[in-house]
Amino acid sequence: MVIRIVGAREGRWLNRTFRGKKAATNVLTFTYGKMSGDIVLCHPVIVREAGAQRKTVAAHYAHLVVHGLLHLRGYDHEKKREAARMERMEMRILRRLGFDNPYEVK
Numbered sequence: 001m002v003i004r005i006v007g008a009r010e011g012r013w014l015n016r017t018f019r020g021k022k023a024a025t026n027v028l029t030f031t032y033g034k035m036s037g038d039i040v041l042c043h044p045v046i047v048r049e050a051g052a053q054r055k056t057v058a059a060h061y062a063h064l065v066v067h068g069l070l071h072l073r074g075y076d077h078e079k080k081r082e083a084a085r086m087e088r089m090e091m092r093i094l095r096r097l098g099f100d101n102p103y104e105v106k
Helices: 008-019 043-052 057-072 080-096
Strands: 002-006 027-033 036-042
Touching: 002 008, 008 027, 008 036, 008 043, 027 057, 036 043, 036 057, 043 057, 057 080
Parallel strands: 002 036
Antiparallel strands: 027 036
């Protein structure tokens, strides 16, 4: 597994190439098999979102790494029920790591 931090240009290219989206996104997960894959984090997007959500950059990075790891474990958030389950898991893991609920805006 690789965790990679990229800039906006590469983030846009990856998101366009692999998801058909024009803009960079905060995290992309590429799964290559059971529990195997790569996580790509786009730094400028994460910094912007952290500020908008009034979180520290470290807290937002922690959330997105956990989010990506859950994707590698087979979790998804396409359906409401799946999203709720994934969010509960993220909150529980982040709490254990000493971070606040990532879905609460302060």
